[in-house]
Amino acid sequence: MESTSVVDGTKKGCTGVIASLQKMVRDIEEGKQVEVLVVDVLTKRDVYEWAAKKGFLVNELRHGAVYRLIVSRPS
């Protein structure tokens, strides 16, 4: 498996990362990873809840102020 898509949630915008992730559900189901970059804990929580609902895993790394969340399907 390799990380093929990035959702950059660090930029300001009205429509958040969940909408972007939702568009990538099929990719993740097919074995691809999606990397989500967020800077706030509220959006991070959204990602975890969304992934749990879909049955995906989240692996969390942190680079300074940025959380790097790797979303993937269970192996």
Place this chain on the structure above:
Amino acid sequence: MMLMVSVQDLEEARQAVSGGADIVDVKNLKEMVVGSNFPWVIREVRSAFPKEIHVSVTLGVVPNQAGTVSLAVYGAAAMNATSVKVGFVNTDYETALRILRESKRALEGFDTKLIAATFADSHLYGGIDPTLVVRLARESSSDGVLIDTLTKDGRNLFDFMKEDVLRDLVVEAKEDGMSTALSGALRIENFDTLSRINPDIVGVRGAVCTNHDRFSGQVEASAVANVKKELDLRKSGKIDVWSVAKRA
């Protein structure tokens, strides 16, 4: 969460932006509590700020006339508004849907986003169920949803809708790719609850006005900055909004 501040004129808009508002929402409190402002006021505010500062236009509670509303929506787009909000009270679902669809059609060729709005307290005004807003937005291809209140007597959004209901609506709308906004006499003491819901946009006015008076007060940059700081404390996790909920 982006901070949206309701303003009535350019001076208030300048105060809002100076305090850190991401969005200025131009409205006219003299025409209902969520009334529309004049085109020249909207144009003046829009031209005062770069595109990164979003300028939204509220049409407030609209009449059941798709032609009239879609023309107003077109006007907002022609003035380069970032978004235009169309709110419903005394209408039925099908009429609201038709108005939104025609409004969306009026926005063809523009970047302006269409926001469907309902009111948490609409049952007091014989209005439509506010929880229909996501369905309404989805079926009309609107770009976002807003839930606000019309009652401005000290009660606010959370006096009319529960946290879990609002959270479910926000999640549903986000999963549909829509922006989500909550407003309605919100104060800093509501920010823990708001943060757990985590809409894309939080709308305020009274909380950032002199004497917290949304009608006779004026938007103050220092109060906007304070509200922004309180939101940032929750976004950064320095205030843990989930442990607050457990203690309550």
